[in-house]
Amino acid sequence: xxxxxxxxxxxxxxxxxxxxxxxxxxxxxxxxxxxxxxxxxxxxxxxxxxxxxxxxxxxxxxxxxxxxxxxxxxxxxxxxxxxx
Amino acid sequence: xxxxxxxxxxxxxxxxxxxxxxxxxxxxxxxxxxxxxxxxxxxxxxxxxxxxxxxxxxxxxxxxxxxxxxxxxxxxxxxxxxxxxxxxxxxxxxxxxxxxxxxxxxxxxxxxxxxxxxxxxxxxxxxxxxxxxxxxxxxxxxxxxxxxxxxxxxxxxxxxxxxxxxxxxxxxxxxxxxxxxxxxxxxxxxxx
Numbered sequence: 001x002x003x004x005x006x007x008x009x010x011x012x013x014x015x016x017x018x019x020x021x022x023x024x025x026x027x028x029x030x031x032x033x034x035x036x037x038x039x040x041x042x043x044x045x046x047x048x049x050x051x052x053x054x055x056x057x058x059x060x061x062x063x064x065x066x067x068x069x070x071x072x073x074x075x076x077x078x079x080x081x082x083x084x
Numbered sequence: 085x086x087x088x089x090x091x092x093x094x095x096x097x098x099x100x101x102x103x104x105x106x107x108x109x110x111x112x113x114x115x116x117x118x119x120x121x122x123x124x125x126x127x128x129x130x131x132x133x134x135x136x137x138x139x140x141x142x143x144x145x146x147x148x149x150x151x152x153x154x155x156x157x158x159x160x161x162x163x164x165x166x167x168x169x170x171x172x173x174x175x176x177x178x179x180x181x182x183x184x185x186x187x188x189x190x191x192x193x194x195x196x197x198x199x200x201x202x203x204x205x206x207x208x209x210x211x212x213x214x215x216x217x218x219x220x221x222x223x224x225x226x227x228x229x230x231x232x233x234x235x236x237x238x239x240x241x242x243x244x245x246x247x248x249x250x251x252x253x254x255x256x257x258x259x260x261x262x263x264x265x266x267x268x269x270x271x272x273x274x275x276x
Contacts, residue, residue, distance in 0.1 A: 011211035012203070014236040015130045018218060021235030022266060023166050026122050029263045031115045034122075037271040038114055049117035055138060056109050059145035 098151025105148040108161045118271055120162055125270040127169040130214035132180060132206070144168040177207050221265050227258040228265070 038048060112120070120141070128137035144165050147153040153168050155161070181204050215236070222228040227250065234244030245255050 009212075011208055011215055015211040015215050017238045018215060018232060018236040019126060019129060019170070021232075022126055022218070022262070023123060023170075025259060025263050026119060026126060026266060027160075027163060027166065029119065029267065031113075033260070033263055034115050034118050034267060034271075037118060037267055040271065049114035052117040052121050052141075055142055056145055059142050060106070060149055062142075062146060063150050 098154055101154040102149055102151035105155050105161070108155075109145070109149075112161070116162060120165065122267055122270040123162065123166050124169060126266065127166065127173060129218065130207075130211045131173055131176060132210065135176060140169050140172060141165075143172050147172075177204065180204075181207075221269050222262070225258070225261060225265075227254060228262050231255070231258055231262065 121137075124137040124141035124144075128135070128140050131140065144153075147168055148155060148165060153164075155164050219229060219232060222232065227248075230248045230250075231244055234247065239247065241255065244250070245252070250258070
C-alpha cells in the first residue's frame, strides 16, 4: 500500500492477500511464540483456550439442537442468528 | 509448522470427516486453541459490522462438525479451519450483496441489473479500514510494513527481500516481530 498510488489501490485484493500471508505467519508461529499469551488471553479478556473450547462445545451443541437440513441457508447460522 | 499432529485418514464421506474433526478438535493443545483464536481474529478483519471473530469461528466449526465442509486428508486441522473461515468471510459479503440487490429490486427493477458489476462500496470501505488497521499495528516498524506491503501485493518472500534489499536475517527477524505483534494484539489486549 505504501509504495503505490492510492488511485491504483484495490483494498479488497490487498486485504485478501494480506490476510492470506498473515494467516501463514500465524500457522507457522512456533509454540514458544504463542505460549506467553496463554495466561494473558485468559486473564485480560477471559478468552483463553477455555473460551475456544466453549465455542467448540457451542458449535457442537447447536448442531444437535438445529439439524443442518433445517437451515434455509446453512452457511450463515451464527451470522443469521445474531442479526435477525 | 507446529500444528496438531493429528491427521485424518481418508475421509470417505461427510460423517467420516465430521467425526475426524470432532476428535481432532478435542485433541487440540491449549497452544493450538489460542492459535485458532488468533486466526479467527485475523480473519474477522474486513467483515461487515456486527460479525465478530467468534461468529466466524463458530460458523467454521459448525460447518466442519456437520460435515458440510469436509476435511481433506493430509491437511492440518488449523489450515483447514483457516480456509473455511476465509470462504465464510467471502460468503457473508456475497450474501449481504445478494440481499441488498433483492431489496433494491423490490423498489426499482433497474437497480438489480446495474447492481452486480460494480464493486460493493461497503466492502471496499471495510477492506480499506481493515488494511489500515493492520498497518497501524506496525507503526514505527518500517521493515515490517514493507513486508506487509509485499504480502498485500502477493509477492513471494524472495521478491520482498529483493525489492527492499533485506537480508535473510532482517527478513526473518521482521517476520518474528510481525507474528509477535499479531499475537499480542489478537490475544492479549489489542484491537484485532
